[in-house]
Amino acid sequence: MAHFRLVLDETSMGSSLQIFFLLCLLGSLSLCYGYDPLDPNGNVTIKWDIMQSNGDTYDVRVSVFNFQLFRHVEKPGWRLSWDWVNDEVIWNMWGAQATQQGNCSRFKGQRPHSCEKSPVIVDLLPGTPYNTQVANCCKGGVLSSFNQDPSKHGSMFQMNVGGATNSTSFTIAENFTLGLDGYTCGNAQSVPASQFTADGGRRWTQAISTWNVTCIYSQFRASPNPKCCVSLSAFYNNTIVPCPKCSCRCQGLSGAECLRPGEVLQMPHDPTDHPPALVRCTNHMCPIRVHWHVKQSYQAYWRVKITITNFNVIRNYSEWNLVVQHPNLRSLTEVYSFTYQPLYVHGYVNNTGMFWGIKSFNDLLLQSGESGNVQTEMLLRKEPSDFTFREGWAFPRKISFNGDDCVMPQPDDYPRLPNAAMAHDHRILNLPLSIIITLLPLINHFLELFLR
Structure with a gap:
């Protein structure tokens, strides 16, 4: 094996360090950015559907899908957040709720559900009153892996949004986060409008516009x-x-x-939260x-x-x-x-x-x-x-x-x-050769008779 000696001056040392860190960065991309060779397409997708315009407000349906084959979204569940681009507020919400109402003093009379510039949305718990539910909601933010239980890999909520500069332009929110350790979300991407069944499945209806936000998991970022x-x-x-x-x-x-x-556990915690x-x-x-x-x-x-x-x-x-x-x-x-x-x-x-x-x-x-x-x-x-x-x-x-x-x-x-087992295994693998070795004296005897 050849051996090499590396001599570095100050210039080459700086270049080598740059190359070294570049290689380290490239080598850790899959670890940091969450690519898993066993689940190359695994992600959590946020789907943002503009359903209809009501003049000064519009209706949005938000879905969260776990497309990871073997990774759950566990308790306490997702805590979806985003930044409004304009002065939007959430007037009403079904299937989820904002954790803070925020400063709604500019509104007289009925106040919006949330006036936060960066609202944090949590899924409702199972057993929530029916009048606040929508289809496929109320799972406490817990989503099953796609392989393990496809029927529980998605969640959905609806909201009525107002206060935008122009309610017909429908500017998508930005800076989405799931509120889960290890997940990083990309920018919203416009995709073909989602289609839905209506009237008991007898006809199809379509969203005005649809955006997808893709979030990926990194074990290193998580912990x-x-x-x-x-x-x-x-x-x-x-x-x-x-x-x-x-x-x-x-x-x-x-x-x-x-x-x-012998030690006794003394660590009370909120049962709805992730235990330490x-x-x-x-x-x-x-x-x-x-x-x-x-x-x-x-x-x-x-x-x-x-x-x-x-x-x-x-x-x-x-x-x-x-x-x-x-x-x-x-x-x-x-x-x-x-x-x-x-x-x-x-x-x-x-x-x-x-x-x-x-x-x-x-x-x-x-x-x-x-x-x-x-x-x-x-x-x-x-x-x-x-x-x-x-x-x-x-x-x-x-x-x-x-x-x-x-x-x-x-x-x-x-x-x-054990060595004996390995030797036994070796004899089995070389059984034809051992037979030949055993027969060699007999073969040699016949050759001598034949050559006489």
Whole structure:
């Protein structure tokens, strides 16, 4: 291997640093801007439909769609915000509400619902009175991933807007945000006007104009610390490979508090808000640990057990999901107690699958404790072309929990086959050669007879 020596003067040092930072920037684009190769088109789309003009006011229908295959919008849900371009106000709203009315002193008599220049809108909770609802509203801002429950991936509200400079020009608002960690929204783009059914589906009606705003997620922007880790074990090795130390945080560093054995939890919080992170004290300090155990080997199949453990002492994970990359998932035969769906990336199976719980059985991952785990087993068919237990092949290449990548152990640390097993495997793979070696004395004897 060739070795190179780099000598830098001040000029070349400056240029090299520029190149270095440029490469770092390019290398982190997918991480910072949220591109996920397993969900290349995943996004949250805000659809802004101008439905009709009423002279000095106009009606708007706003929809929020989660088009991410395996990432939810969890509690406390979206908090949609934007900046009005002119002097717009929201006179009335159905299916959602503004968190602040703002300064409406310029209006006499009936006051608008909100006069905020940058209103913050929240979804109504389930069970809201019927006269304030619209279709597909009132989910508390929670949206399911598109794969897991397409019927719950969207939300909608309506509002009556006034106070614009010209109510027929319909200038779109700007600077949209979802109020969710890790999400960044782009500029509004004009798209073909949406169509809707009317009169019980007997005719179609159309919006006056429609804009789309696309928001994407970045795990790095959401949190600099990972949220899950992976541990490994196998039937052929007594070693259990734990999650890497300090996978998510380190005890005592950067305010990483944890609950020690015997300590009593005293941290009240608003049940409608996202509970703060507090985990049990571990070497990895992750809220979630995924354990992959190679359990058994049969003649034509092998069995894996997956256990997901919640170390968060105050949070349940509802409708959780797990995404796994493994070369043998294309030959998965049966899954017990989890729902499974292969992921088709760029139109083909990419040895990647999505697991989630069964409704009302194990779709709720309870907070840390005796019941704070869910588990399944799966049976995979051995493919002669690539199956082996050697070199860590039986372990996953990548695992994510609720859309966030988990920290994996180093490949060098994976449980290895014992030397005897590897030798046995080698003899099996080279069986024809061993037969030839065994027959060589007999072949040699016949050659001697023939040559006499």
